[in-house]
Each structure stands twice: as C-alpha cells, then as structure tokens.
Amino acid sequence: MEYEIPAGGRADLYEQLARIGKVVVHPKRIELLDLLCQAERSVEALAAAAGLKLSTASAHLQVMRQARLVETRREGTRVYYRAADEEVCRFVTALGDLGRARLAEVDQILRAIGAGRDGAERVTRAELLERARSGEVVVLDVRPVEEYAAGHIPGAVSLPLEHLEARLGDLDPGLEVVAYCRGPLCLLAPEAVATLRARGMQARCLEDGLPEWRQAGLPVATGTDTLGGAPAGGHETRLGRRR
Amino acid sequence: MEYEIPAGGRADLYEQLARIGKVVVHPKRIELLDLLCQAERSVEALAAAAGLKLSTASAHLQVMRQARLVETRREGTRVYYRAADEEVCRFVTALGDLGRARLAEVDQILRAIGAGRDGAERVTRAELLERARSGEVVVLDVRPVEEYAAGHIPGAVSLPLEHLEARLGDLDPGLEVVAYCRGPLCLLAPEAVATLRARGMQARCLEDGLPEWRQAGLPVATGTDTLGGAPAGGHETRLGRRR
DNA sequence: CTCATACTCCACAGATCTATGGATAACAGA
DNA sequence: TCTGTTATCCATAGATCTGTGGAGTATGAG
Numbered sequence: 001m002e003y004e005i006p007a008g009g010r011a012d013l014y015e016q017l018a019r020i021g022k023v024v025v026h027p028k029r030i031e032l033l034d035l036l037c038q039a040e041r042s043v044e045a046l047a048a049a050a051g052l053k054l055s056t057a058s059a060h061l062q063v064m065r066q067a068r069l070v071e072t073r074r075e076g077t078r079v080y081y082r083a084a085d086e087e088v089c090r091f092v093t094a095l096g097d098l099g100r101a102r103l104a105e106v107d108q109i110l111r112a113i114g115a116g117r118d119g120a121e122r123v124t125r126a127e128l129l130e131r132a133r134s135g136e137v138v139v140l141d142v143r144p145v146e147e148y149a150a151g152h153i154p155g156a157v158s159l160p161l162e163h164l165e166a167r168l169g170d171l172d173p174g175l176e177v178v179a180y181c182r183g184p185l186c187l188l189a190p191e192a193v194a195t196l197r198a199r200g201m202q203a204r205c206l207e208d209g210l211p212e213w214r215q216a217g218l219p220v221a222t223g224t225d226t227l228g229g230a231p232a233g234g235h236e237t238r239l240g241r242r243r
Numbered sequence: 244m245e246y247e248i249p250a251g252g253r254a255d256l257y258e259q260l261a262r263i264g265k266v267v268v269h270p271k272r273i274e275l276l277d278l279l280c281q282a283e284r285s286v287e288a289l290a291a292a293a294g295l296k297l298s299t300a301s302a303h304l305q306v307m308r309q310a311r312l313v314e315t316r317r318e319g320t321r322v323y324y325r326a327a328d329e330e331v332c333r334f335v336t337a338l339g340d341l342g343r344a345r346l347a348e349v350d351q352i353l354r355a356i357g358a359g360r361d362g363a364e365r366v367t368r369a370e371l372l373e374r375a376r377s378g379e380v381v382v383l384d385v386r387p388v389e390e391y392a393a394g395h396i397p398g399a400v401s402l403p404l405e406h407l408e409a410r411l412g413d414l415d416p417g418l419e420v421v422a423y424c425r426g427p428l429c430l431l432a433p434e435a436v437a438t439l440r441a442r443g444m445q446a447r448c449l450e451d452g453l454p455e456w457r458q459a460g461l462p463v464a465t466g467t468d469t470l471g472g473a474p475a476g477g478h479e480t481r482l483g484r485r486r
Numbered sequence: 487c488t489c490a491t492a493c494t495c496c497a498c499a500g501a502t503c504t505a506t507g508g509a510t511a512a513c514a515g516a
Numbered sequence: 517t518c519t520g521t522t523a524t525c526c527a528t529a530g531a532t533c534t535g536t537g538g539a540g541t542a543t544g545a546g
Binding site: 010011012013014015016017018019020021022023024025026027028030031034067068069084085087088090091094095096097098099101102103105106109110113185187 | 253254255256257258259260261262263264265266267268269270271273274277310311312327328330331333334337338339340341342344345346348349352353356428430
C-alpha cells in the first residue's frame with residue numbers, strides 16, 4: 001500500500017507534510033520516536049518501553065514507517081526499528097524545544113516530577129569539552145546500556161541510573177560528576193545528580209542530551225568497550241580514573 | 244475552555260507535545276502556520292489565502308491557539324493572528340526540512356510545479372551579504388507587500404511576483420538580480436527568476452527565504468518605506484539604484 | 487516437518503476529527 | 517439605538533483514527 005505520487009499542485013505539498021504531522025499527533029508515537037532517536041530497538045522492546053500491546057505498537061510503527069521517519073532491519077525472527085535519519089532527530093528535538101518554549105505545562109510537569117533545576121546550573125557542552133580534556137570531571141552516561149552502546153560522548157562512562165546506587169562506591173569522590181541522558185525532557189540525569197548530591201558529591205547535569213550533542217556536530221563513540229552498567233567482571237574497576 | 248494542568252507523570256509530557264502535533268496533522272493548518280510565519284493576517288485574509296470558508300478557517304485557528312502556537316490582536320472589528328514566537332517558525336522550518344529530506348514526493352512536487360533548480364545554483368546568504376554590500380546586485384522580495392512590510396532583508400526591494408512583468412523595465416539590466424520568497428517550499432522566487440531569465444537578465448534565487456534569514460540571526464527590516472509593488476507614486480522610480 | 491517466536495495484518499466497535507450553515511457576539515459608524 | 521462587518525460558537529452528519537484479539541506470515545531451532 002504505497003503512497004501514490006500526487007498529481008495536483010501546491011495543496012499536495014502540505015498534504016505530504018501532514019504525513020509527518022500524523023506521526024506526532026499521538027503521544028505514544030512521539031514517545032516511540034524519542035526512544036528511536038537514542039537507539040534502535042525491536043518491536044517488543046519498544047512496546048514494553050512505551051507500555052503498549054505488541055499489535056498496537058506495531059500499528060504505530062507502521063504509521064511512522066509510512067511517513068518514512070523510521071526504517072527497519074531484520075535479524076532472525078526479530079525486526080529492529082531505527083530513526084531513518086539524523087534529520088528526524090532534529091525534528092523531534094525541535095518539537096521538544098517548541099513544547100518547552102510555548103507550553104507552560106511542559107515545564108510544570110518537568111518541575112513537578114523532579115527535573116527542577118534545583119539551583120544547579122547545567123554544564124554547557126563547551127565547558128564539558130574543556131574540563132574533560134584536563135581530566136577534572138567524570139562524564140556519566142546514565143541511560144540504559146543499549147543506548148550507550150548505540151552512541152555516547154567519547155570518554156563517557158556508562159552507568160545506568162538503576163545501577164547508580166550499587167556502584168556509588170566506585171566513584172572517585174574527588175572528581176566532579178557531569179551526568180547526561182536523553183535530552184531536556186528526560187529525567188534520568190537530573191535524578192542521578194540528585195542522588196549523588198544527597199551523598200555530598202559534586203555533580204551537575206549536562207545541558208541537553210546525546211541527540212543535541214550529536215546535532216551540534218560533536219564526536220560520538222559507539223560500542224560498549226568500557227565498563228558497563230551491569231557489573232560483569234567484578235567490582236575491581238574504578239570509575240573516573242581512566243587513563 | 245482552558246487546558247487543565249495535568250496531574251500524572253511522564254505520559255502527560257508526550258500528551259502535551261501531541262497538542263503541537265495536532266496542529267500539523269492537517270494540511271491546511273500547516274499552510275496557515277506557514278503563512279503566519281511570514282506576516283500576521285486577519286481571519287478573512289487567511290481563509291482566502293488558504294481557500295477555506297471563514298468558519299472553517301476560524302476553527303483551525305482555534306486549534307492552533309489552543310496549542311499556543313499563535314496569538315491574536317484585535318483591531319476594530321477584525322482579529323489579526325500571528326505566530327506566537329520565533330520558535331514556532333523554527334518548528335515549521337524543521338518540518339519542511341524533514342519533508343524535503345525524507346519524502347521524495349515533496350521534491351517531486353516542487354520539481355513538477357516548476358521549482359526545478361534549472362541548472363541555477365542558489366545564492367548563499369553569505370555571498371549575498373558580500374555582494375550586496377558592494378552594490379553588485381539588486382535584492383528582490385517577490386512576496387506580497389504585506390509580508391514585505393512585516394519583515395524583509397534590509398535593502399531589499401519589494402516587487403511582488405504579480406507586478407514583476409509590469410515593472411520589468413524599471414530594473415537595471417546591468418545588475419544581477421537575487422530574488423527571495425518564503426522559503427524552500429515557496430515558488431515565488433523561482434518563478435520570478437524564470438521570468439527574468441527569459442528576458443535575458445542575470446537572476447538567481449537566494450537559498451531559502453526570509454524565515455531562514457531571520458533564524459540565521461541576520462538583521463530584518465520592517466515597514467514599507469521603499470517603493471512598493473503597486474506603483475503608487477508613478478513610474479519614475481528606478482529599481483536597483485538605491486544609493 | 488513441526489513448533490515456537492516475533493511481527494504484521496485484519497475486522498470492528500468506540501472515540502475523535504472535519505466541514506458546514508446558521509446563530510451569536512464584538513465592534514464601528516451613523 | 518440600529519445596521520453592517522468580522523469573527524466565534526454550535527449542532528450535526530460523515531469521515532478518520534485507535535485499541536484489541538485473533539488470524540496469518542516469516543524465521544530459526546530441533
């Protein structure tokens with residue numbers, strides 16, 4: 001059921017753009033797209049992450065595919081979806097930015113849930129680059145490991161929020177921590193920072209998340225060669241002292 | 244009928260963003276928003292421009308207002324709508340960019356209608372700035388006068404496409420013309436350039452349109468102090484020799 | 487070949503959206 | 517106050533969208 005090539009004039013142009021609009025008219029589709037901007041995932045994983053039945057998730061994904069915003073890759077019996085293009089992530093970012101700029105409710109929700117910028121200034125990308133080079137800070141990627149593997153700030157350490165408590169002792173108390181997550185609408189990094197500060201550690205959030213980092217043209221590393229969140233090889237690894 | 248403040252958690256966040264999505268799910272609303280990114284207009288004018296009945300246009304505008312993407316100003320018996328924010332225009336631009344990047348149909352339509360980049364490279368903003376400073380080119384704003392009045396490139400001359408033929412003689416044949424319009428999805432400038440070239444004149448399109456110019460942080464002039472498109476004060480004015 | 491897994495497709499009922507004509511409201515001018 | 521203009525609101529019928537369970541399909545393992 002491919003889209004036929006439109007015959008008419010200008011009107012069709014906006015009709016085509018509305019195909020994209022159709023994707024972001026449903027909250028769950030925005031959520032799915034947001035997830036896909038972090039890393040590719042199977043339908044099952046997406047359904048679980050967004051709290052959807054499999055058939056429903058699949059249907060949503062078809063809508064996104066018809067708008068060409070996502071593409072698929074088959075691996076055995078499993079189908080992996082991914083954002084089709086960097087431009088797609090830029091669009092999702094723009095949507096989030098617009099939401100924060102225009103909808104007071106968005107800020108209210110963020111604040112209510114706890115993303116309150118509790119007095120803490122965020123670290124700018126420029127500042128992080130400078131301070132990371134001189135080894136003054138540990139950069140913590142608090143997203144799930146799959147997302148870290150799909151792309152992360154070079155030199156960042158993967159430590160998913162769920163494992164933070166367990167590995168607190170491995171963090172060098174002498175170094176400041178800079179945590180980042182999916183972006184300004186994501187609460188992982190703010191929560192991590194709150195936890196760390198409760199223990200008296202120096203910690204701040206990075207402005208925005210990985211997608212924005214990538215969109216800024218900064219380098220992104222892939223793979224999970226570093227110490228993962230799930231302590232695989234015992235606990236003798238010490239975070240924040242790499243080289 | 245204001246929106247109630249959401250109580251729940253993360254889910255509401257995407258629900259809020261979907262309010263914005265709701266605006267761009269309908270082709271006519273995208274068209275209206277696109278128009279409003281150029282200049283404010285009355286409901287009547289918008290309805291006419293988009294080919295809608297008054298009541299239908301009003302309904303669409305209400306949707307856009309509930310999403311806080313547009314604001315209104317009353318003047319006598321007439322209500323003027325405008326884009327609420329520069330961020331709104333950025334979002335519309337991002338939508339268009341995504342459409343051109345992902346939907347082959349969009350490019351096809353543009354090409355079919357005649358926006359074919361007929362071999363002609365477009366002028367970059369940087370190049371225009373440089374060449375305009377040395378007075379080598381005439382910058383032509385071929386959008387309707389209202390849009391020119393609402394904002395234009397400083398030094399640009401307003402000459403709506405519909406009046407181009409009539410005022411061809413006023414253009415200095417020795418200067419190259421750079422025409423611009425609403426943006427990459429707009430056909431006014433390409434048509435103007437085609438017309439000029441058919442007369443053997445040197446003419447090129449500017450890359451993108453005024454919204455992108457503004458978003459690039461470049462200066463924008465308002466008002467219509469210059470020679471308008473409708474020859475008001477006779478024809479003795481000669482275009483392209485301003486100082 | 488058979489079975490299990492991971493998806494996609496389908497039919498359908500309930501909800502939501504759209505366009506439209508006419509009623510209502512706000513305002514300017516006389 | 518009365519009238520004409522401009523815009524919003526309302527009821528409604530027809531179209532489209534959503535979620536769901538179950539049937540159908542592709543792939544891999546045994």
